[in-house]
Amino acid sequence: xxxxxxxxxxxxxxxxxxAHDRWIxxxxxxxxxxxGSVWVTSDTSxxxxxxxxxxxxxxDAVIIQTPNGKTDKPASIYQGKRKSVFDYQLTDDGTYKxxxxxxxxxxxxxxxxxxxGVKRKRADKATTKADAPAGAHDFYTKQFVSRxxxxxxxxxxxxxxLAPSGQYLELTPITHPADIVQNEQAVLKFxxxxxPVENLEVEIVADGTMYRNQPNKVSLKSDAQGMVHFTPTQAxxxxxxxxxxxxxxxxxxxxxxxxxIFLTFAVGLE
Amino acid sequence: MKITxxxxxxxxxxxxxxxxxxxxxxxxLTLPExxxxxxxxxxxxxxxxxxxxxxxxxxxxxxxxxxxxWLKDIRRxxxxxxxxxxxxxxxxxxxxxxxxxxQLSWNGLSQNNTPLEPGKYTLLVEVVREHGGRNLVKHPFVxxxxxxxxxxxxxxxxxxxxxxx
Numbered sequence: 001x002x003x004x005x006x007x008x009x010x011x012x013x014x015x016x017x018x019a020h021d022r023w024i025x026x027x028x029x030x031x032x033x034x035x036g037s038v039w040v041t042s043d044t045s046x047x048x049x050x051x052x053x054x055x056x057x058x059x060d061a062v063i064i065q066t067p068n069g070k071t072d073k074p075a076s077i078y079q080g081k082r083k084s085v086f087d088y089q090l091t092d093d094g095t096y097k098x099x100x101x102x103x104x105x106x107x108x109x110x111x112x113x114x115x116x117g118v119k120r121k122r123a124d125k126a127t128t129k130a131d132a133p134a135g136a137h138d139f140y141t142k143q144f145v146s147r148x149x150x151x152x153x154x155x156x157x158x159x160x161x162l163a164p165s166g167q168y169l170e171l172t173p174i175t176h177p178a179d180i181v182q183n184e185q186a187v188l189k190f191x192x193x194x195x196p197v198e199n200l201e202v203e204i205v206a207d208g209t210m211y212r213n214q215p216n217k218v219s220l221k222s223d224a225q226g227m228v229h230f231t232p233t234q235a236x237x238x239x240x241x242x243x244x245x246x247x248x249x250x251x252x253x254x255x256x257x258x259x260x261i262f263l264t265f266a267v268g269l270e
Numbered sequence: 271m272k273i274t275x276x277x278x279x280x281x282x283x284x285x286x287x288x289x290x291x292x293x294x295x296x297x298x299l300t301l302p303e304x305x306x307x308x309x310x311x312x313x314x315x316x317x318x319x320x321x322x323x324x325x326x327x328x329x330x331x332x333x334x335x336x337x338x339x340w341l342k343d344i345r346r347x348x349x350x351x352x353x354x355x356x357x358x359x360x361x362x363x364x365x366x367x368x369x370x371x372x373q374l375s376w377n378g379l380s381q382n383n384t385p386l387e388p389g390k391y392t393l394l395v396e397v398v399r400e401h402g403g404r405n406l407v408k409h410p411f412v413x414x415x416x417x418x419x420x421x422x423x424x425x426x427x428x429x430x431x432x433x434x435x
Contacts, residue, residue, distance in 0.1 A: 030348075030349075031339070031342060034359075035338070038339070153353075155353050156353050157353065179349065
């Protein structure tokens, strides 16, 4: 029990090490109904292979942005050993955003005089310094924030939930997620604190890496406007990952800020 | 029959008053007999898109009476037209048809009964079957340039014969 808990904690906190991809995978990306409400279920997990259930990644923190501007929570959550599951009832036409809210975490490494290697602690600099033995030096603190998100549309596609908040690394779909279709160019915009990010490396991996010899991924770079253009040739589910890092020389508490994003999306058939 | 008669009258009027602009497209659509596996009647959408792939008018939409939840599976038609226009879905819907031959026609007008701009268009037919497959077939054409064509059969569509005059 203790082991699995620490494992879960490790997965939660190890984003800076980029050990695992994290994702929310909804059962449906697009649903149609004239009944006014539809249930959708989603899995959350962390894994090295796209959409293989591996490490539990709790759904407790998941929030849902509704098309009419409200923030909601999952209706029910199942916490498993390899994944979490949450259910949610879509009640209004439009596009919902399922996401982990952005929460900053810190990771500090340091050296101890007379000892080999680098020590690491999942804490900010002040806490790490207080706990470190005398003679510890070379403290380096990386703060990390991450977004794990996906979009689900009931009937008509709306754009309100696509708008960025203006904080950290963000992805704004220019092509609506419900309109990403094989053999058509899709456009996504990346911003950091609301400003376009140029030269950001963006990786998009197709579902099913376990059953291929090659991961089948595309690596793209954002242009001066923060735009990434790509034309998927295959319909299916994809996981996008991008990471942005800033180093500070003038900040005594944080030396580096890493901001990452994971987006699950579907490419529709033509 | 109720629908056909006014349509024919309308068509006659169109011809007499807009002899140059109102051509008619006749679409002979065959839904093939499928004997393998579970058979459900297919969901069918027939519509026109312009050269920018924008929906112009839906000619036919056949689906189960309680089948709104399956409309998303007529994927392209749903994305282009259905999801944003509940009134269109309600207005166009008619029941699914068994395997057989069907005649459809299009009078050159958009969904709101205005003549289309001159230019290039595409006729699309999307056929989706539960426990079965999905096929999307297309035929490009130029507005008011007559043609006769056949769209080759696929698993879910038989030969589709088009005459435009």
